[in-house]
Amino acid sequence: MGNDYNNQDNIDWNELFGSDDSSDEYDNDNSNTKLNIKTWSLIPGLVLAKEAISHEAQMKLLQAITDNRYFHDDIDQAICFGTLPKHFSWLETWAKTKGSELFPSVITSRRPLFDQAFINLYPKGKGIKSHVDLLRFDDGILSISLLSSCVMMMKKDNQKIPVVLRPGDVLALSGEARYQWEHGIEEKTSDQVDGEWIERGTRVSITLRKMVQTLNFE
Numbered sequence: 042m043g044n045d046y047n048n049q050d051n052i053d054w055n056e057l058f059g060s061d062d063s064s065d066e067y068d069n070d071n072s073n074t075k076l077n078i079k080t081w082s083l084i085p086g087l088v089l090a091k092e093a094i095s096h097e098a099q100m101k102l103l104q105a106i107t108d109n110r111y112f113h114d115d116i117d118q119a120i121c122f123g124t125l126p127k128h129f130s131w132l133e134t135w136a137k138t139k140g141s142e143l144f145p146s147v148i149t150s151r152r153p154l155f156d157q158a159f160i161n162l163y164p165k166g167k168g169i170k171s172h173v174d175l176l177r178f179d180d181g182i183l184s185i186s187l188l189s190s191c192v193m194m195m196k197k198d199n200q201k202i203p204v205v206l207r208p209g210d211v212l213a214l215s216g217e218a219r220y221q222w223e224h225g226i227e228e229k230t231s232d233q234v235d236g237e238w239i240e241r242g243t244r245v246s247i248t249l250r251k252m253v254q255t256l257n258f259e
């Protein structure tokens with residue numbers, strides 16, 4: 042994430058998304074449909090639920106992020122700890138109902154499923170360096186993509202597997218995908234996918250995780 046970017050205040054979120062008087066009602070109108078799942082045989086534990094969050098629910102998430110002023114000045118990351126606020130907690134409920142499609146049951150049966158939400162803002166061209174999430178976070182990580190597409194690069198040894206994330210997609214990482222593979226987003230303004238260039242814009246992601254219970258980690 043870059044710190045040198047300071048013009049996100051120029052984005053008029055209300056003009057982009059309108060203001061929504063019913064924004065205290067959060068749900069996903071495609072919650073009854075089966076997820077459109079993509080998996081990778083090379084990367085056990087990597088699950089992409091494509092277009093899993095409805096357009097309307099994406100707009101409500103973005104409106105809540107705007108209303109709560111998570112991003113301002115140079116701030117491009119916000120963190121909610123403990124009981125998630127209502128505008129995000131429905132995602133946990135949603136993930137519980139979809140759980141078996143996203144994670145092994147040992148993860149989906151824990152309560153709470155998540156106790157942290159990280160909200161990241163990626164201005165066009167920005168990324169996040171390749172990493173494995175800290176071990177203080179338990180297995181089972183969910184990332185919701187909003188606004189812009191990007192390619193997330195999965196890396197292990199000399200293997201590099203691109204994963205296209207589009208707005209409304211939900212990426213689940215568990216097991217090998219969470220612990221053995223690194224993930225990152227390269228700094229570029231467009232991504233080449235199947236010979237086609239996909240232009241990036243401003244991207245927002247919501248990452249849901251749970252802290253491990255013991256304090257015996259590095």
Ligand SMILES: O=C(O)CCC(=O)C(=O)O
Nearest residue numbers: 159161169174184246248
């Ligand atoms: O933006 C994303 O989708 C992933 C963010 C991420 O990997 C992280 O915050 O650890």
Ligand SMILES: [Fe+2]
Nearest residue numbers: 172173174224
């Ligand atoms: Fe990460």
